[in-house]
Amino acid sequence: MNLAxxxxxxxxxxxxxxxxxxxxxxxxxxxxxxxxxxxEMNLARSQVGILFQDDALLPWKTARDNVALGLTxxxxxxxxxxxxxxxxxxxxxxxxxxxRFPRHLSGGQRKRVALAQVxxxxxxxxxxxxxxxxxxxxxxxxxxxxxxxxxxxxxxxxLLVTHDLEEALSLSDEVYLLSQGPRAHITQQxxxxxxxxxxxxxxxxxPAFSPLYERLWADLSREVDHRAEAA
Amino acid sequence: xxxxxxxxxxxxxxxxxxxxxxWEAAGRAGLxxxxxxxxxxxxxxxxxxxxxxxxxxxxxxxxxxxxxxGLALGIVVGILLGVAAALVRLIAxxxxxxxxxxxxxxxxxxxxxxxxxxxxxxxSKVALSFILVAVLIFSTxxxxxxxxxxxxxxxxxxxxxDRWALVRHVYLPSVAAWxxxxxxxxxxxxxxxxxxxxxxxxxxxLGYLLSFAQSTYNAALMFALILLILVVVLLIFAIAGxxxxxxxxxx
Numbered sequence: 001m002n003l004a005x006x007x008x009x010x011x012x013x014x015x016x017x018x019x020x021x022x023x024x025x026x027x028x029x030x031x032x033x034x035x036x037x038x039x040e041m042n043l044a045r046s047q048v049g050i051l052f053q054d055d056a057l058l059p060w061k062t063a064r065d066n067v068a069l070g071l072t073x074x075x076x077x078x079x080x081x082x083x084x085x086x087x088x089x090x091x092x093x094x095x096x097x098x099x100r101f102p103r104h105l106s107g108g109q110r111k112r113v114a115l116a117q118v119x120x121x122x123x124x125x126x127x128x129x130x131x132x133x134x135x136x137x138x139x140x141x142x143x144x145x146x147x148x149x150x151x152x153x154x155x156x157x158x159l160l161v162t163h164d165l166e167e168a169l170s171l172s173d174e175v176y177l178l179s180q181g182p183r184a185h186i187t188q189q190x191x192x193x194x195x196x197x198x199x200x201x202x203x204x205x206x207p208a209f210s211p212l213y214e215r216l217w218a219d220l221s222r223e224v225d226h227r228a229e230a231a
Numbered sequence: 232x233x234x235x236x237x238x239x240x241x242x243x244x245x246x247x248x249x250x251x252x253x254w255e256a257a258g259r260a261g262l263x264x265x266x267x268x269x270x271x272x273x274x275x276x277x278x279x280x281x282x283x284x285x286x287x288x289x290x291x292x293x294x295x296x297x298x299x300x301g302l303a304l305g306i307v308v309g310i311l312l313g314v315a316a317a318l319v320r321l322i323a324x325x326x327x328x329x330x331x332x333x334x335x336x337x338x339x340x341x342x343x344x345x346x347x348x349x350x351x352x353x354x355s356k357v358a359l360s361f362i363l364v365a366v367l368i369f370s371t372x373x374x375x376x377x378x379x380x381x382x383x384x385x386x387x388x389x390x391x392x393d394r395w396a397l398v399r400h401v402y403l404p405s406v407a408a409w410x411x412x413x414x415x416x417x418x419x420x421x422x423x424x425x426x427x428x429x430x431x432x433x434x435x436x437l438g439y440l441l442s443f444a445q446s447t448y449n450a451a452l453m454f455a456l457i458l459l460i461l462v463v464v465l466l467i468f469a470i471a472g473x474x475x476x477x478x479x480x481x482x
Contacts (some may be wrong), residue, residue, distance in 0.1 A: 029389055050389050056382035060404045060481045069391035069400065087343035117390065 003176065005125060008155040010148075012168035014216070015178030016224050021161040025050065025127045028159075039063065043125055046074065049118035051131040053071075055110040057102040057117070063089060066100035067116045088116040092138070092146065108139035115147060119154070120146055126151070128160040132167065144200050151196050165216050170194075171202045175216065180223050188219050269451040277455040287459075293435035294425050294463075297353055300423035301360020305425050307367025308361070310406060316369070318375035324371075333366045339423065342431040351432040360424030364417045368410060375409040376402060415469045430436055437463075 001024075005011045026032045027039050029050045041048070057066045067085035072078055089098050092112040102110055111131065118126060131141045148171060151158055154159050162168050168175050169192055177188040194206045203209065251271045257263050258270035265273070281287040296477075316323040341362060345355040383401050392400065429438025437460055444452040 022342075031385055032391065046391055052382065052386075054382060056386040057381075058383060058386070058400060058404070060408070061400075069387070069392070073387075073391040073396055103481060120389065 001230060002031075003159070003186070005159050007124075008152075009174065010151065010155055010158045010160070010172045012160045012162060012172040012175045013178060014162060014165060014168050014175060016180050016220065017117045019162065019178040019180055019184040020182075021178060022129050024157070025129050025161055029127060036155065046121070047124040048127065049121055049123035049125070050127040051114060051118055051129065053109075053116045053130045053133055055102065057110060057113055059102050062099050062101055063105065063113045064168065066102070066113055067120050070121045084120060088120045089113070091120075091150075092116045108143055109134055111135060111143050112146070115143075115150075119150065119156075122154075123156060125157045125159065128158060128162075130162050130164075130213065133162075133164070141201060144152070148198060148200055165213060165220065166204060168201075169209060169212055169216065170200045171198075177216065177219055177223070180226060187223070188216075190216060237376060258326075265450075266411060266448065267450060269454060273451045274454040274458065277451040278458060280291050281452075281455060281459070289461075290436050292430065293433075293439075294351065294422070294437045296417075297356035297425035297436065298360055298421040298426065300353075300357045302364055302417060304357065305361045305364025305415065305421065306368050306410060309365040310410065312365070312371050313369045313372025313463050314376065314402075314406065316373050317343075323373070330366055330369055330373075334370060335360070337375075337429045338363050342428050343353055345428065346432045351434060356425050356428035356433065356436065359428040360421045363420040365423040367413060367420060371409045371413050372406050379405050384473065408479060408482065411475045414475055415468055418467050420424050422460070422467075426460065 003011075003013075013024070015021055023032065023034075028041060029048060030045060047153075057063075058069070060117075061069070063115045064082055064085045067088055068078070068081040071081035071084055076084070086098055087093060092115060094112055094116070096107060097105065097109060102113070105113065110135075115130075119134065122205060132144055135143060150156075158171075160171065169190075172192055173196075175190040175192065176186050177190070178184045179187045190212055193208050194203045254263075254268075255271050258265065258268070263270075269277075309438060312322075312326060316326050337357065341358050342355070344356045349355040350359055379401060387397055387401055425436065426438035426441070429436030430442045432436075433439040433442075437456055441453060441456050444450075444456060
């Protein structure tokens with residue numbers, strides 16, 4: 001499989017469950033070894049961040065300490081890392097929440113802290129494994145809007161894995177469809193001609209959205225039916 | 232208003248006072264044999280006497296030293312062995328059966344053995360206290376480390392943390408949390424070990440005084456000592472509880 005995520009491009013990967021979308025991301029970041037074959041990326045590991053579905057913040061560290069964590073791993077002095085962390089918290093609307101423990105933050109705030117944690121590392125590419133699935137509609141929409149604004153401004157590339165087709169189309173410049181696993185491969189590529197900067201909610205009203213959505217839906221259905229027949 | 236849940240402690244206190252009054256009255260009316268059940272006033276007098284003539288201090292000192300020594304040693308050794316077993320399979324294979332056996336038996340039955348080995352002095356009490364605590368802490372840490380949240384490990388790894396970072400930011404705080412969560416039980420165990428050890432054979436300590444009271448049929452002294460041990464353990468429970476609450480304020 002060959003996947004190109006251009007500089008500053010937002011690319012989504014959709015596919016039936018079991019097509020190995022999450023495994024692909026985990027293999028890319030080195031959390032799991034591919035069953036066969038190798039993973040090659042033209043970016044260093046430290047230039048790639050990952051955002052999981054669950055926040056996985058260290059519960060015994062404050063929001064600020066959590067954000068500073070990766071910076072100190074990279075050798076930054078602790079006081080400097082904390083100041084840097086604070087500025088990222090502010091950029092993510094979390095000014096004044098730095099001293100809170102994750103337990104005392106709402107789901108949306110925890111998601112923002114996790115995002116700040118990744119952004120503070122100044123990655124070139126962020127892998128996202130259904131990071132918004134656990135949030136309720138309004139909170140989720142706000143977090144998504146801020147994520148989009150940030151990656152647009154910082155020119156960060158994103159590879160998002162999701163099974164929410166609307167989410168994929170409204171956020172991405174390109175969407176790839178994966179076939180049913182095992183041995184899943186990319187079957188289709190869709191270019192989303194909605195201009196940036198984008199508002200994820202309004203981009204769903206763009207004239208290009210519905211036809212693309214219908215095509216994607218039909219293709220994905222075919223993939224799933226294909227599996228049913230094979231079984 | 233008197234039945235408001237907030238005032239439960241007043242009701243409990245009142246019930247206790249009534250119980251004491253009935254007990255005292257029944258004793259004075261000759262309904263209770265003072266040889267077995269002395270009046271509360273007699274018990275109180277015995278307690279005051281223990282302190283007023285200063286006789287109690289060396290005993291309190293002995294029990295505290297044994298219990299706190301056993302507690303500290305037990306926590307340190309329990310953590311070290313638990314971590315070692317969780318990291319090295321061979322150590323786990325060797326230690327697990329021993330710990331399972333020690334966990335299954337009432338460990339105070341080792342008291343006479345420790346007296347033979349270590350004498351009737353402080354060492355045998357510390358040893359009993361230690362073995363009670365260490366086994367508890369070992370199992371807590373050993374099972375705890377194997378249940379560390381994988382997601383936290385992955386988070387630290389993907390942020391660029393090395394093995395040491397994992398130990399420092401994920402494993403140590405997890406271990407600390409489990410140990411603190413069991414601190415009250417460990418304190419109870421430590422005092423159990425000290426008192427039982429003293430009860431078996433000693434020259435000092437609250438347990439020794441208890442056994443003395445038993446051999447002289449001094450029920451008032453016995454009640455007074457039970458009360459004293461209760462207060463001591465509750466006090467340490469309160470301190471442990473405070474410590475736990477502060478250190479686990481994130482949870």
